[in-house]
Amino acid sequence: MTLGFPTNTQTSVNVRTASSSDRIAQLKKIGPVRVWSLLVTVFGDLTHETDASLTSAQLNRLFEAMQIRPEALRVALHRLRKDGWILSERMGRLSSYSMTANGRAETAAARDRVYQAFGIERRPWVLGLAPNALPEDALRIGPGVGLFRPDQMSADDDIWSFHVGEEVPPDWVLETILPAEFLDLADRLASFLEGRATFQSADGPDRKMAERTLILHHWRRLALRDGTWLTMELASDGRVAECARAVRDALKDIPIQQIDGA
Numbered sequence: 001m002t003l004g005f006p007t008n009t010q011t012s013v014n015v016r017t018a019s020s021s022d023r024i025a026q027l028k029k030i031g032p033v034r035v036w037s038l039l040v041t042v043f044g045d046l047t048h049e050t051d052a053s054l055t056s057a058q059l060n061r062l063f064e065a066m067q068i069r070p071e072a073l074r075v076a077l078h079r080l081r082k083d084g085w086i087l088s089e090r091m092g093r094l095s096s097y098s099m100t101a102n103g104r105a106e107t108a109a110a111r112d113r114v115y116q117a118f119g120i121e122r123r124p125w126v127l128g129l130a131p132n133a134l135p136e137d138a139l140r141i142g143p144g145v146g147l148f149r150p151d152q153m154s155a156d157d158d159i160w161s162f163h164v165g166e167e168v169p170p171d172w173v174l175e176t177i178l179p180a181e182f183l184d185l186a187d188r189l190a191s192f193l194e195g196r197a198t199f200q201s202a203d204g205p206d207r208k209m210a211e212r213t214l215i216l217h218h219w220r221r222l223a224l225r226d227g228t229w230l231t232m233e234l235a236s237d238g239r240v241a242e243c244a245r246a247v248r249d250a251l252k253d254i255p256i257q258q259i260d261g262a
Contacts, residue, residue, distance in 0.1 A: 020207040023196060024067060027214040030188045031221065035068055036076040041217040043086065043099055044107045044114070046256065053098035055091065058259045065210035114216070114223045123233065124150055128159040139230070141176045147234075168235040178227035178240065186228075186243040189218050193246035205257030212254040219247045 018026070042062065047054060063073045077097065080086045085103040089096045099107060128134070130144050138146030147164065174183060193215070222228045222243070232241040
């Protein structure tokens with residue numbers, strides 16, 4: 001399967017036969033990769049235990065495998081230290097980095113959403129039309145038109161309602177829940193993951209973790225949006241749910257690797 005993404009990508013690559021370097025380069029083009037945010041993904045994935053840390057050597061090896069310049073990594077580390085998200089400590093010629101209490105708290109709050117079971121149960125929904133304002137908890141899809149769960153409606157609401165079937169809503173409805181930018185991101189990530197092969201045995205831990213990190217980083221952008229999970233609930237066979245399942249399988253296929261910290 002040869003990919004040709006409509007945005008961000010100048011060239012296409014057959015990810016079934018491409019080298020890990022080519023796959024990593026292609027992954028970086030799927031969506032925005034801000035280095036400080038990528039660092040947050042790394043710490044959340046590798047150091048969620050309270051006392052875990054990463055050395056400068058480990059970070060340099062990982063970010064080199066992700067084809068990110070050392071200067072960009074240094075700037076990102078400085079930003080996260082300044083923001084009170086990580087701490088640094090000298091260890092001879094190396095530095096050791098760990099999350100602060102604030103960093104651990106933010107990571108713990110996001111972790112369940114990023115790593116939770118990807119199966120979403122479809123619950124009943126109704127389409128409601130209101131002559132005046134919709135209730136605050138309605139999912140508005142147009143003037144006076146919204147989606148509700150039955151228990152969100154009361155007898156006092158002057159709403160004409162219809163049960164929603166199992167069919168996938170059209171894109172214009174989904175885009176009221178999740179902006180087109182994120183629907184496209186889910187499309188691109190799912191397409192890449194459909195085409196990627198199981199890792200070659202020659203791939204070292206640095207490159208395996210580089211690919212895992214970039215997949216997880218793009219998924220984290222999706223997972224932390226409420227609209228992503230609501231979209232999967234309304235369209236359990238849709239493109240966002242397909243992306244979530246592909247990410248789940250990829251993370252199983254690429255377990256966390258130990259990166260040399262010497």
